[in-house]
Amino acid sequence: MTGLTIWFTGLSGAGKSTIGQRVATELRERGLSVEVLDGDEVRQTLSAGLGFSKEDRDINIRRIGFVAELLTRNGVVAITAAISPYKDTRAEVRRRIGRFVEVYVSCSIDVLAERDVKGLYKRALAGEIDHFTGVSDPYEAPEAPDVVVDSGTQTVDESVAAVLAAIDASGLLPEPAPRG
Amino acid sequence: MTGLTIWFTGLSGAGKSTIGQRVATELRERGLSVEVLDGDEVRQTLSAGLGFSKEDRDINIRRIGFVAELLTRNGVVAITAAISPYKDTRAEVRRRIGRFVEVYVSCSIDVLAERDVKGLYKRALAGEIDHFTGVSDPYEAPEAPDVVVDSGTQTVDESVAAVLAAIDASGLLPEPAPRG
Numbered sequence: 001m002t003g004l005t006i007w008f009t010g011l012s013g014a015g016k017s018t019i020g021q022r023v024a025t026e027l028r029e030r031g032l033s034v035e036v037l038d039g040d041e042v043r044q045t046l047s048a049g050l051g052f053s054k055e056d057r058d059i060n061i062r063r064i065g066f067v068a069e070l071l072t073r074n075g076v077v078a079i080t081a082a083i084s085p086y087k088d089t090r091a092e093v094r095r096r097i098g099r100f101v102e103v104y105v106s107c108s109i110d111v112l113a114e115r116d117v118k119g120l121y122k123r124a125l126a127g128e129i130d131h132f133t134g135v136s137d138p139y140e141a142p143e144a145p146d147v148v149v150d151s152g153t154q155t156v157d158e159s160v161a162a163v164l165a166a167i168d169a170s171g172l173l174p175e176p177a178p179r180g
Numbered sequence: 181m182t183g184l185t186i187w188f189t190g191l192s193g194a195g196k197s198t199i200g201q202r203v204a205t206e207l208r209e210r211g212l213s214v215e216v217l218d219g220d221e222v223r224q225t226l227s228a229g230l231g232f233s234k235e236d237r238d239i240n241i242r243r244i245g246f247v248a249e250l251l252t253r254n255g256v257v258a259i260t261a262a263i264s265p266y267k268d269t270r271a272e273v274r275r276r277i278g279r280f281v282e283v284y285v286s287c288s289i290d291v292l293a294e295r296d297v298k299g300l301y302k303r304a305l306a307g308e309i310d311h312f313t314g315v316s317d318p319y320e321a322p323e324a325p326d327v328v329v330d331s332g333t334q335t336v337d338e339s340v341a342a343v344l345a346a347i348d349a350s351g352l353l354p355e356p357a358p359r360g
Contacts, residue, residue, distance in 0.1 A: 063225065071251070076254045
């Protein structure tokens, strides 16, 4: 059995998709089947029409969880990269899926506002965006994630290595063949 | 590669889920990974909140198609059992997925109204339900499905055998081991 869900959580722009895609590439090189469920993409397919209220965010996360569960129980590694701000909802999908590694991509608002890839933090901090996670909407940081990476202080390479180490430590995937 | 989507289409109550579940059981006995995406179940998860307008039905079918595609390209047999009344939308998911067998579960309205498992046909025929497929909403029968079964004239066993024969004829799954 090689199915697993690697669940990234963290603020917008923190680096969930970037790190998740890199982890996907590494795991594919080990011969595993990997799918990335990116939050922005899912909102255009499975969750089109949903907004950013707590209720809609929870529905969005449960849908991603449902698909991740289908993939995981069929031997696929599902990597999810959605903000997933609410602790209870993350705990719920974790319980349902079972084979689960939670990755918290931490990053300070200061760094995110300076980076501001999509130009959203400036507007959110100016009070122009309702329901913007971490600014005008809650983000409940994980209390006991399987691994924390900090994209404000680590390179992407360092974060990817930390996530892979946590996956290997979980014992949920076959050991990688030694390189050399 | 063992991934495949087996797409059942037909009116409500025609027997899509019953036949689909039996086909799933047969394929699992061959050692394949199989998931059934049942229309009624999907409407409570992936498609909660959607109605029965053409637009909403199309979104529903595209979501089922999205999940079936993920499963199929990872070596899983996805069996879908949703009315999927519109020809163009079925053609669209078929194109996206590629490895695809279309099963048309035919059944006359007379037989369905007599069976009327959920008590809906009586009400629909009395004009009490808008957007009821086959009565007050269109159903575009497939012109060239991979197999047609008729639950009004065939037993479930006969329909299951016909679907399995069509799957084997498609060459998209490994040949079953001979029994006996």
